[in-house]
Amino acid sequence: MHDTIAGSGAKPVDHPPLRAGRIGVLLVNLGTPDGTTYWPMRRYLKEFLSDRRVIEVPRLLWWPLLNLIILSTRPSKSGAKYASIWNREKDASPLLVITQAQTEKLAARLAARSDRLVVDFAMRYGNPAIAPRIDRLRAAGCDRILIVPLYPQYAAATTATVCDKAFDHLKTLRWQPAVRIAPQWHEDPVYIEAVAASVRRSLAALDFEPEVILASFHGVPKSYLLAGDPYYCFAVKTGRLLRAALGLDEARLRITFQSRFGKEEWLKPYTDETVAGLAKAGTRRLAIVAPGFVADCLETLEELGTENREIFQHHGGEKFAYLPCLNDGEEGMAVLAHVVERELMGWI
Ligand SMILES: C=CC1=C(C)c2cc3[nH]c(cc4nc(cc5[nH]c(cc1n2)c(C)c5CCC(=O)O)C(CCC(=O)O)=C4C)c(C)c3C=C
Ligand SMILES: [Fe+2]
Numbered sequence: 014m015h016d017t018i019a020g021s022g023a024k025p026v027d028h029p030p031l032r033a034g035r036i037g038v039l040l041v042n043l044g045t046p047d048g049t050t051y052w053p054m055r056r057y058l059k060e061f062l063s064d065r066r067v068i069e070v071p072r073l074l075w076w077p078l079l080n081l082i083i084l085s086t087r088p089s090k091s092g093a094k095y096a097s098i099w100n101r102e103k104d105a106s107p108l109l110v111i112t113q114a115q116t117e118k119l120a121a122r123l124a125a126r127s128d129r130l131v132v133d134f135a136m137r138y139g140n141p142a143i144a145p146r147i148d149r150l151r152a153a154g155c156d157r158i159l160i161v162p163l164y165p166q167y168a169a170a171t172t173a174t175v176c177d178k179a180f181d182h183l184k185t186l187r188w189q190p191a192v193r194i195a196p197q198w199h200e201d202p203v204y205i206e207a208v209a210a211s212v213r214r215s216l217a218a219l220d221f222e223p224e225v226i227l228a229s230f231h232g233v234p235k236s237y238l239l240a241g242d243p244y245y246c247f248a249v250k251t252g253r254l255l256r257a258a259l260g261l262d263e264a265r266l267r268i269t270f271q272s273r274f275g276k277e278e279w280l281k282p283y284t285d286e287t288v289a290g291l292a293k294a295g296t297r298r299l300a301i302v303a304p305g306f307v308a309d310c311l312e313t314l315e316e317l318g319t320e321n322r323e324i325f326q327h328h329g330g331e332k333f334a335y336l337p338c339l340n341d342g343e344e345g346m347a348v349l350a351h352v353v354e355r356e357l358m359g360w361i
């Protein structure tokens with residue numbers, strides 16, 4: 014099936030062999046450092062925090078702040094947090110390990126649909142980078158590529174920057190593959206039901222019933238919403254649909270936003286302030302789930318699972334549970350396969 018162009022009947026010409034006829038699926042998540050020590054952390058944070066889609070502060074102000082202040086302190090501080098969740102057996106971050114497992118399981122599932130599919134993954138920041146993975150798919154004969162930014166809720170700071178980076182590389186190719194980008198799946202019933210089923214299962218395994226469940230989404234500065242970024246609305250809609258699927262009311266399942274960075278106002282209500290406020294007001298049993306993350310990572314395992322647990326207990330809370338993401342479990346893989354199969358329609 015994977016013809017070379019020479020198989021087209023054209024007269025022999027003096028050009029490198031060109032393979033075609035296969036279809037690539039490239040899963041792309043945010044990224045992660047190569048290690049937890051100062052230099053790998055600095056390299057990763059520098060690439061991440063130099064992205065204009067992530068930090069919209071004018072460069073003249075941002076450059077000295079980033080290079081002189083943030084990159085001298087944050088690599089060590091964040092490195093210690095990464096070290097607390099690092100997968101030592103694989104010497105990689107949970108995000109990398111889980112994304113790799115998702116890729117392998119998706120490839121196995123899709124193999125039944127077509128023998129022309131090649132599934133791979135990349136990271137927007139750090140390794141494996143997007144450009145070499147696109148090259149690898151092209152070299153394997155993929156003349157069509159479906160790029161899947163691994164974000165159920167679109168944001169310019171996440172989804173759009175994956176597309177920018179992919180197209181930056183595609184610009185340099187002589188034989189550019191046909192490209193599709195998978196849209197977000199924030200209200201897809203398969204996704205909502207998968208998160209609901211996973212939450213129900215995690216709750217059933219607890220030795221307590223939470224009085225409140227927080228659905229915590231990664232935040233962005235409020236100014237991004239005011240400038241027209243739809244992320245907030247998508248996150249709120251996911252939260253509302255999840256609440257309905259679980260049969261809970263607004264007091265029992267609350268939507269919050271985490272991981273703020275810098276002094277600007279971010280999307281509210283903030284997760285950490287909500288956790289503290291609930292504990293102070295007498296809530297003793299709390300669970301947090303993070304439906305916006307396709308894989309567990311620093312922001313879920315450390316920030317929600319450790320920092321917010323400490324905040325809750327410090328203010329009088331007693332029982333706390335962080336409920337894991339869909340990851341490479343059966344429900345999570347069903348969502349990824351559903352999104353990918355839908356977006357491959359007409360190609361397979
Ligand atoms: C400073 C601005 C940031 C914006 C805006 C932002 C948006 C955003 N991020 C995610 C998902 C993830 N972020 C992760 C880590 C992380 N995020 C920021 C900053 C912003 N994110 C930083 C500096 C870091 C690195 C860690 C740190 O130093 O705090 C991760 C985890 C990566 C991992 O390796 O585990 C994810 C995932 C979304 C979805 C989002 C906007 C919607
Ligand atoms: Fe982030």
Ligand SMILES: [Fe+2]
Pocket residue numbers: 246
């Ligand atoms: Fe809106």
